Amino acid sequence: MNKQEAIYTEANNCQDCYKCIRHCPVKAIKIEDHSASIMHHLCIFCGICTSVCPAEAKIIRNDIHTANYYLHQEAPVYLSLAPSFVSDFSEWPLEKFMAACKKLGFEAVSETALGAEMLSAHLKDWIPEQKNGIYISSCCPTVVELIQKYYPEHIGKLTPFVSPVQAHARLLKKLNPNARVVFAGPCISKKTELDFPDNAVDTVLTFEELSKMFDNEGLLPELVDVSVPDHFYPKQAHNGRLYPVDGGMSNSLQPDVAQTSSSFMSFSGMATVKKLLDNMPETNGQTLFLELLACDGGCINGPGRASSGEIIQSRSAVLATNQEQEGAVLANYSAIPLAMDYQFNFIEKQxxxxxxxxxxxxxxxxxxxxxxxxxxxxxxxxxxxxxxxxxxxxxxxxxxCVSYMRKMAQNKASVLLRKMPYGVVIVDENLKVIESNELFASIWGETSQLAYDARPGLEGASIEKLTPLSRLFKNLLHSGHERIEKDLEYEGRVLHVSLFTIQKHKQVCAIVRVPGEHDVSVDELLLRLKQVVRENMQTAQKAASLIGENAANTECAINTVMDSMKGGSNA
Ligand code: SF4
Ligand code: SF4
Ligand code: SF4
Structure with missing residues (x-):
């Protein structure tokens, strides 16, 4: 069996964006070496991170090799097929789908819904015998993991029976003791059931994996011949087919237990389920059966689906397959034990x-x-x-922390500005200072220097009030030109002003130097800047990726200036 965890991180793909952490309902992900790795002992295998990761770094374990291994052994391999195949493989006529499965090497295709019906049969006897209280369906392995790991106070409420797929595998193995059972469905967390005590399933495929197996063998609906019409083994299922839709299990149970004082409710989606478990209601002297499914709308919306069709169509497709219960036929299977004790899988209290x-x-x-x-x-x-x-x-x-990173980037960029041997200012389209260094303020005399002392960096100050440069700034902002060079006289000194566009019509930067006083060569300046920028680049890039370019504006400005000056020095 594949020992890889059911969901894992491909560290090389991870872009460190934290989206998976944001969406993980139990925060089972930690950042380590710039990669978001899953802490499997905390994970409930809901698969949400695999759906939201933009870099395809969260991977669902591929069990195709394991299935193929069994398919090439002597023992017959039965496919336990989840009911929602009707929506995921809707382009396949049933007889062609079954023929394709046979071509893959399966002995027969059997409906997991039979296991659901076996479970329903047990529950119909079991629920009326219970004391008043709340009972929670154990069908969804993610809900089971959630309760075991995070709500141990509710473990006793889990109905003490295996899931439908386990019941079905037990049935198939009872009928064929040497058989292997491969389950295929839209669920990832079923893969974790392989580690449950008394597991009867040999491997679990998602519908996506089954679809890939068809692709690998070139099996397409239009190419598959049906020589002899086939049937589900050992028989067709009935209302067990409703289990993958939210409320389907409750609906299939209610007709027979309605005469008791039991109530049935169904909820789906992680947020809803967690809310319910956080605030478990009073039962007011009744028996309340809760059908809880981790995926919104039920398994029809599971993370291992082969198609991304609308949930409403999937629901309709599944509901359309429901048929009236045959009743007595199931009695043949009632002797198969389905008991399960969920007192395992605990985690240490956080x-x-x-x-x-x-x-x-x-x-x-x-x-x-x-x-x-x-x-x-x-x-x-x-x-x-x-x-x-x-x-x-x-x-x-x-x-x-985005705001911490922004402050770090800004602080580092400010240090960078302060280290520059010229007066530097960055100005926005309203002629307000974004940032400047002290040398810039000191060039314009006492008033500017006092303003800088009061507000280091001069953020928000009006450039028109501080300097006579406003016309130059306006020209550059208006024209969008890359660069303006100008010598001007100010209080008896000649100043050389270089203005650069950072963001067309939005942000400009000015470098002001007094020839003879600020005579660092351009090459030396570039060398210093490069050194500081290299040191700070990682921070700036990180901040930029997390919060957008604006946070790293000052640093970008310096780079723009450097590029521009480099061009000038080469000329
Ligand atoms: S969502 Fe994907 S890329 Fe982003 S941190 Fe998580 S694993 Fe990495
Ligand atoms: S599978 Fe679910 S619980 Fe596990 S890390 Fe991903 S989002 Fe979190
Ligand atoms: S709702 Fe269904 S598909 Fe989703 S985790 Fe639970 S059992 Fe799996």
């Missing part, structure tokens, strides 16, 4: 950290007071406090 340690981390990322806590989610965590706790727990790094 550590809590003292307030002073949390505050210390918050301070280290510039959150001195609660007002500084932006709770912007850029780091992947909902709140700055959660992020601080993740840092303390070794799951996160300070550099993941």
């Amino acid at each position: 550590p809590t950290f003292p307030e002073d340690e949390i505050r210390e981390v918050l301070s280290s990322i510039g959150k001195m007071t609660p007002d500084d806590e932006l709770n912007c989610g850029g780091c992947g965590y909902n709140t700055c406090r959660n992020f601080a706790q993740a840092i303390l727990g070794g799951k996160a790094e300070r550099q993941m």
